[in-house]
Amino acid sequence: MPKKAAELGPLQVSRLTKPGAHAVGGVAGLQLKINDAGARSWVLRTMVAGKRRDMGLGGFPDVTLAQAREKARAARAQVGEGVDPIQARQAARSASAAALAKAKTFDQCAAAFIKAKSGEWANAKHRAQWDSTLETFASPVIGGLLVQDVAVSNVLDVLEPIWKTKTETASRLRGRIETILDWATARGYRTGENPARWRGHLDQLLARPKKIAKTKHHEALPFDAVGAFMVDLRAVEGSSARALEFVVLTAGRSGEIRGARWSEIDVHGKVWTVPAERMKGKKEHRVPLSSQALRLLAALPLFEDHDLLFPGRSNAPLSDMSLTACMRRMKLTAVPHGFRSTFRDWAAERTNFPRDLAEMALAHAIESDVEAAYRRGDMLAKRAKMMQAWADFCGKPAIVPAR
Numbered sequence: 001m002p003k004k005a006a007e008l009g010p011l012q013v014s015r016l017t018k019p020g021a022h023a024v025g026g027v028a029g030l031q032l033k034i035n036d037a038g039a040r041s042w043v044l045r046t047m048v049a050g051k052r053r054d055m056g057l058g059g060f061p062d063v064t065l066a067q068a069r070e071k072a073r074a075a076r077a078q079v080g081e082g083v084d085p086i087q088a089r090q091a092a093r094s095a096s097a098a099a100l101a102k103a104k105t106f107d108q109c110a111a112a113f114i115k116a117k118s119g120e121w122a123n124a125k126h127r128a129q130w131d132s133t134l135e136t137f138a139s140p141v142i143g144g145l146l147v148q149d150v151a152v153s154n155v156l157d158v159l160e161p162i163w164k165t166k167t168e169t170a171s172r173l174r175g176r177i178e179t180i181l182d183w184a185t186a187r188g189y190r191t192g193e194n195p196a197r198w199r200g201h202l203d204q205l206l207a208r209p210k211k212i213a214k215t216k217h218h219e220a221l222p223f224d225a226v227g228a229f230m231v232d233l234r235a236v237e238g239s240s241a242r243a244l245e246f247v248v249l250t251a252g253r254s255g256e257i258r259g260a261r262w263s264e265i266d267v268h269g270k271v272w273t274v275p276a277e278r279m280k281g282k283k284e285h286r287v288p289l290s291s292q293a294l295r296l297l298a299a300l301p302l303f304e305d306h307d308l309l310f311p312g313r314s315n316a317p318l319s320d321m322s323l324t325a326c327m328r329r330m331k332l333t334a335v336p337h338g339f340r341s342t343f344r345d346w347a348a349e350r351t352n353f354p355r356d357l358a359e360m361a362l363a364h365a366i367e368s369d370v371e372a373a374y375r376r377g378d379m380l381a382k383r384a385k386m387m388q389a390w391a392d393f394c395g396k397p398a399i400v401p402a403r
Contacts, residue, residue, distance in 0.1 A: 005028075006023075007025030007026045008026075009065075010066075013032060013060070019036050022034070024068075027044070027072040029044050029045040039059070041058065041059045041060060042057035042058055043056055044071075044072045044075055044076075046076060055086050057071045057072060057075075058071070103146055104147050104184065105146055106142045106143050106180070109181075109183065110134050110138070110139075113179070113183045125320070134176060137162060137169075138177060142157070142158060147180075147181065148189060150190070150195060152205075155174070155196045158177065159173065160206075163206055170209075171209045174196055177196040181195070219335055220334055220335075220341040220345075221334045221338060222342070222345075226339075226346075227394060227395065227396050228397045229330075230245070230248065233245055236326065239311060240318060241326055242310055243257050243318055243322070244323045244326050246260070246310070249292055249390070251387075251390070253280065254336050256285075258317045258323075260308070260309040260310065261309065262308075262309060263307055265289075265309075270288060271286050271288060271289060271380070280363070281365055285363045285378075286380055287387075288380055288383050290387050290391035293387075303315065323336040343390060344362065346393060351389065353386045353389075357382055357383060357386055360383060361386060
C-alpha cells in the first residue's frame with residue numbers, strides 16, 4: 001500500500017516555501033504546489049476513468065487548508081459517483097457565463113432593438129416617438145427588470161395608469177413592448193408567451209381602445225373646397241406654399257415633397273420618381289405629373305448650389321412644420337397630410353377610377369400577399385389619367401349658390 005501522507009496543520013502549511021508539490025494529508029492526493037516565484041496553490045491529484053487528473057482548488061492563503069480539504073472531499077465524492085469534477089466545474093462555469101450573457105434588462109433590449117431596426121423606419125421622428133414613449137412610461141416601471149422576468153402584471157403596471165387617459169399612446173406603447181419582447185425571445189434572452197400580446201390575452205384584461213377613445217385622423221379639407229383653396233394658395237408666395245401646392249397635385253406625403261430634387265424629375269416623361277429611402281414603405285414610387293404640376297415646376301427657380309425643388313432656410317429642406325404653418329396662416333385647421341384623404345374621397349365619390357388605382361397613387365401597400373405577388377407593374381399610364389383628372393378638379397373652384 002502507498003504510504004499515507006502525514007496530516008499537516010495550518011501553521012505547518014504556512015511554513016512551506018520550497019518549490020514543488022507538498023502533500024498535506026487529510027484527503028488523499030491533496031497537495032500544495034509552490035512555483036519558483038513562490039506562488040502557492042492547491043491541487044488535487046486523482047484518477048478519473050483510469051486517467052490521472054490534476055484539479056486546481058484555488059490559491060493559498062485565499063483558500064485555507066480547511067477549505068481546500070472540503071473542496072477535495074467534494075471532488076473525490078464526485079469521482080466516486082462516476083463524475084469528472086473538472087468537466088462538471090467547466091460545465092457549471094459555462095452555464096453561468098451563458099446565463100449572465102442572457103441576463104438583459106428590458107431597457108437594454110429596447111435600446112438594442114431600436115438600434116437594430118431603426119434603419120427600417122421612414123424618418124427620425126418615428127425613432128424619437130419610440131424613445132419618448134418607452135423612456136416616459138415603460139422604463140420607470142420595467143426598465144430595470146430582466147427581460148426574462150417581465151410578466152403580465154408588469155406590463156399592466158405600465159399600461160393601466162394611462163390606458164383610459166392616453167389611450168392612443170398606451171395602445172402604441174403596448175405594441176412596442178410586445179415587439180421588444182418578441183425580439184428578446186428571438187435573441188434567446190427570454191422564453192415563453194409574450195405578456196404584452198393583445199389578441200386572446202390583454203384584450204381580456206383591458207378595455208378595447210376603440211371603445212374608450214375615438215381614433216383621431218388627420219383633419220382634411222373636403223374635396224369640394226379644394227378648388228377655392230388652390231386659388232388662395234396660389235396667391236401665397238414662398239417655398240412652403242409651392243411645396244403645399246405640389247402636395248395637393250401629387251397626393252404625396254410631406255416628407256416626400258420636402259425632400260424632392262430636380263434629379264428625380266423627368267419632365268419629358270412627366271414622371272417624378274421618389275427614391276425608396278424617402279418612401280414610408282421603403283420602395284421606389286413613380287408619380288405621374290399632371291400638366292398643372294409641370295407648370296408649377298417650370299415656374300420654380302433653379303439654384304446652382306443645391307438640387308432641391310422647395311428649399312428652406314440655408315438651402316436646406318423645409319422643416320416638418322413649414323407646410324402646416326402655411327395652412328395656419330391661411331386660417332385653416334386641416335393639415336397637409338389630410339389632402340391624401342381628400343384625394344381618396346374624391347376618387348371614391350366623384351370618379352369611376354378603380355379603388356386599387358387610387359391606393360397605388362397613395363403608395364399604400366397591397367393588403368393581399370397573393371395579389372401583391374402577381375402585380376408587377378405600377379399602372380403608371382392609368383394613374384396619369386387619374387392624376388390629371390384630379391388636377392383639373394382642383395382647378396375648378398366650387399360655385400356656391402346664392403342664398
